[in-house]
Amino acid sequence: MKLTKFNKVHHELNAKMVEFAGYEMPVQYHSIIAEHKAVRNSVGVFDVSHMGEVIIKGEKALNFVQKITTNDASKLTEGRVQYSAMCYKDGGIVDDLLVYKIADDEFMLVVNASNIEKDFAWMNENNEFGVELLNRSDEISLLAVQGPNSKATLDKLVDEPIDLEFYHYKRGKLAGFEMIISRTGYTGELGYELYFEGSEEDAEKLWKEIFEAGKEFDVQPAGLGARDSLRLEMGYCLYGNDVDKTTNPLEAGLGWITKLKKGAFNGSDVLQKIKEEGVKRKLVGMISEERAFPRHGYEISVDGKIIGRITSGTVSPMLGKPIAMGYVEKEYSAEGTKLNFLIRGKEIPATIVKPPFVKK
Amino acid sequence: MNIPAELKYSNDHEWVKAEGNVATIGITEYAQGELGDIVFVDIDSDLAEITFGEVFGSIEAVKTVSDLLAPCNGKVMEINPEFEDNPEIINEDPYGKGWLIKVEMSDPSELDNLMDAEAYGKFIGQ
Numbered sequence: 001m002k003l004t005k006f007n008k009v010h011h012e013l014n015a016k017m018v019e020f021a022g023y024e025m026p027v028q029y030h031s032i033i034a035e036h037k038a039v040r041n042s043v044g045v046f047d048v049s050h051m052g053e054v055i056i057k058g059e060k061a062l063n064f065v066q067k068i069t070t071n072d073a074s075k076l077t078e079g080r081v082q083y084s085a086m087c088y089k090d091g092g093i094v095d096d097l098l099v100y101k102i103a104d105d106e107f108m109l110v111v112n113a114s115n116i117e118k119d120f121a122w123m124n125e126n127n128e129f130g131v132e133l134l135n136r137s138d139e140i141s142l143l144a145v146q147g148p149n150s151k152a153t154l155d156k157l158v159d160e161p162i163d164l165e166f167y168h169y170k171r172g173k174l175a176g177f178e179m180i181i182s183r184t185g186y187t188g189e190l191g192y193e194l195y196f197e198g199s200e201e202d203a204e205k206l207w208k209e210i211f212e213a214g215k216e217f218d219v220q221p222a223g224l225g226a227r228d229s230l231r232l233e234m235g236y237c238l239y240g241n242d243v244d245k246t247t248n249p250l251e252a253g254l255g256w257i258t259k260l261k262k263g264a265f266n267g268s269d270v271l272q273k274i275k276e277e278g279v280k281r282k283l284v285g286m287i288s289e290e291r292a293f294p295r296h297g298y299e300i301s302v303d304g305k306i307i308g309r310i311t312s313g314t315v316s317p318m319l320g321k322p323i324a325m326g327y328v329e330k331e332y333s334a335e336g337t338k339l340n341f342l343i344r345g346k347e348i349p350a351t352i353v354k355p356p357f358v359k360k
Numbered sequence: 361m362n363i364p365a366e367l368k369y370s371n372d373h374e375w376v377k378a379e380g381n382v383a384t385i386g387i388t389e390y391a392q393g394e395l396g397d398i399v400f401v402d403i404d405s406d407l408a409e410i411t412f413g414e415v416f417g418s419i420e421a422v423k424t425v426s427d428l429l430a431p432c433n434g435k436v437m438e439i440n441p442e443f444e445d446n447p448e449i450i451n452e453d454p455y456g457k458g459w460l461i462k463v464e465m466s467d468p469s470e471l472d473n474l475m476d477a478e479a480y481g482k483f484i485g486q
Contacts, residue, residue, distance in 0.1 A: 032422045033397045225422060291400055293420040315399045
């Protein structure tokens with residue numbers, strides 16, 4: 001099992017460790033709900049060093065990124081980040097990812113931990129542009145500092161206040177370490193992701209400095225459990241749950257990152273056709289007023305007929321209500337549609353709503 | 361890990377406290393730790409009887425759902441009214457305020473089939 005540079009820190013904090021995507025990762029430290037609320041109300045720190053980073057270099061780097069991703073990377077300028085997806089030729093999703101424009105001839109793609117090898121192989125297979133592909137996932141560590149007090153915490157560790165717009169990044173020194181400071185995250189809160197290279201000692205020192213700086217805000221370590229419930233409250237997709245190779249970006253509600261007019265890309269022909277003919281099912285958000293716990297895989301029914309399946313679900317820590325995402329047949333996908341979660345033999349009434357479930 | 365000596369334990373990580381023919385039933389500290397944050401407990405308010413080894417309810421935690429299996433036979437006397445609004449008391453005080461149900465046992469000697477604290481400690485690898 002792979003270990004991140006913060007592994008010792010997690011053990012010292014008595015985190016509950018689990019195997020995730022080949023890494024030993026903290027799922028929770030004390031309580032998923034408490035960690036979730038710490039991020040919503042103040043500030044939390046996630047070790048997400050398991051995420052993958054691939055550097056694309058070369059004269060045709062942009063052409064390569066345009067071919068393998070669905071969003072329009074030509075719109076990016078240096079210092080900007082874009083949410084995107086990679087598709088197979090049939091329109092199924094290889095992965096969802098972040099695209100960082102480093103320079104005219106250099107990009108960094110940040111991919112899901114569970115997909116690193118698959119993605120890197122896919123990129124190589126699609127490299128008819130002679131670009132250099134470097135998998136830097138093992139060297140680059142990543143911390144996500146998220147929550148309304150994230151800026152006040154990190155500003156103590158930099159010379160100049162971090163002045164970044166959403167989905168912008170800069171290179172700089174934080175707590176004495178060179179890094180990429182990126183105003184991105186998976187929580188829906190003000191937050192930053194810090195990419196850096198360094199030893200275990202460096203990582204531990206950085207962690208300590210951030211927790212020292214965040215002390216007045218009662219900064220908390222947060223695990224993968226809270227990361228999942230936070231993203232679900234915002235209606236963000238999780239690869240392997242809500243999107244995978246059997247789903248396409250149009251039915252997953254990712255039409256906004258699928259730029260069919262930018263020119264041909266992997267899957268664009270099929271996606272164009274799906275767009276013209278209309279999708280058969282849609283990923284929707286659902287909420288219930290009942291006491292129930294919707295989970296991945298549970299069926300969804302209307303008038304006794306199965307019309308879909310839950311892909312992600314939880315009881316929202318902020319709302320105290322069951323929330324879920326799932327695919328339903330298109331004719332049942334309108335906002336306000338009443339349907340049922342089938343939970344352990346019971347029909348639990350729920351309603352389709354437009355995420356985010358927790359409004360910011 | 362707290363494993364009170366005066367209680368009896370089932371393979372399904374429930375504890376039973378016997379007082380005469382009245383048994384109070386809850387889940388162990390180990391069980392609540394494995395489940396993590398408990399969001400609610402589903403025990404039918406009409407539940408009249410529990411039968412050894414059969415499901416009498418379920419516990420929904422953030423990560424997973426777990427069936428509650430009866431550690432003895434008995435008539436239901438009381439279901440803890442507290443966890444309706446405060447399911448977290450099961451995490452916080454599993455052997456005290458976080459008890460689940462009280463039953464009147466038909467045959468208290470059945471509890472001899474359960475584990476004592478020492479055996480349960482070994483069972484969970486403590």
